Amino acid sequence: MLTDWIYGLVGGLMIGSAGAMYLLINGRIMGASGILGGLIDRSGWSNGAERVAFVAALIVVPGVIALLSGGSDAHLSGNLWVVAIAGLLVGVGTRLAGGCTSGHGVCGISRLTWRGIMATVIYILAGAVLLSLLRHAWGLI
Amino acid sequence: MRLIFAALAGGLFGAGLLVSGMTDTQKVQGWLDVFGDWDPTLAFVMGGAIIPMAIAWFATTRRAAPVLGGTFPSRPPQVIDNGLILGSTLFGMGWALAGLCPGPALASISWTGGAGLVFLITMAAGMFAAPQVRARLDMYWGMA
Numbered sequence: 001m002l003t004d005w006i007y008g009l010v011g012g013l014m015i016g017s018a019g020a021m022y023l024l025i026n027g028r029i030m031g032a033s034g035i036l037g038g039l040i041d042r043s044g045w046s047n048g049a050e051r052v053a054f055v056a057a058l059i060v061v062p063g064v065i066a067l068l069s070g071g072s073d074a075h076l077s078g079n080l081w082v083v084a085i086a087g088l089l090v091g092v093g094t095r096l097a098g099g100c101t102s103g104h105g106v107c108g109i110s111r112l113t114w115r116g117i118m119a120t121v122i123y124i125l126a127g128a129v130l131l132s133l134l135r136h137a138w139g140l141i
Numbered sequence: 142m143r144l145i146f147a148a149l150a151g152g153l154f155g156a157g158l159l160v161s162g163m164t165d166t167q168k169v170q171g172w173l174d175v176f177g178d179w180d181p182t183l184a185f186v187m188g189g190a191i192i193p194m195a196i197a198w199f200a201t202t203r204r205a206a207p208v209l210g211g212t213f214p215s216r217p218p219q220v221i222d223n224g225l226i227l228g229s230t231l232f233g234m235g236w237a238l239a240g241l242c243p244g245p246a247l248a249s250i251s252w253t254g255g256a257g258l259v260f261l262i263t264m265a266a267g268m269f270a271a272p273q274v275r276a277r278l279d280m281y282w283g284m285a
């Protein structure tokens with residue numbers, strides 16, 4: 001739809017403003033996999049409370065907005081095997097790579113770091129190749 | 142204060158993900174579907190997010206320290222190691238399979254039900270296992 005890109009741009013500006021605030025006020029990089037991963041593998045427990053506050057708000061705020069605006073649909077696959085394997089790949093992959101779409105993508109590219117740019121190119125390429133195979137070559141999704 | 146601003150950032154991040162449409166797996170998979178009905182929305186989201194973030198990075202060069210103290214994150218050595226390449230490849234594959242990455246997976250958990258919970262649990266398991274996986278790969282490849 002024509003309006004999708006406007007919502008995308010506005011939402012993107014909100015995401016970037018959140019990252020800018022976290023950087024300039026708290027002095028931290030807003031990367032979802034790093035913030036959560038540091039809690040899970042204990043490497044970030046020294047500032048764990050800050051991470052918990054971030055993650056809690058990340059869950060609650062969109063939940064409340066969706067509730068008030070009549071719900072939202074993620075169109076997530078109902079195939080639990082697919083979802084489980086995807087989650088495992090995302091969990092291991094983002095931690096091996098040291099970042100995901102927010103950390104390497106938003107925060108890395110905006111800082112013009114070579115690692116952020118390369119990671120983003122690689123995960124988009126890998127994703128596009130697999131999705132094209134699954135959808136157009138094998139007709140699985 | 143640190144907790145309040147961490148929560149404000151997390152909340153604004155989540156709201157932005159919802160508004161932008163990035164909590165909708167169809168839009169993310171649509172972005173990756175370059176040979177099908179390609180959806181360019183993600184590029185606008187990424188572009189929109191990079192603008193304030195680039196200004197913020199510039200501001201860190203003009204300020205001595207973050208508002209609430211401490212230091213700005215140092216620029217890590219820019220080495221493209223095997224961990225970055227393998228990790229990003231695996232992440233991209235998982236991203237394509239479900240259309241979720243870590244931020245949206247958390248932001249949408251209120252309405253993704255059992256499948257969303259399964260994704261979060263296996264993602265957490267993957268994150269928990271990652272240091273072990275890295276240690277094993279280090280022995281063979283020298284990923285550090």
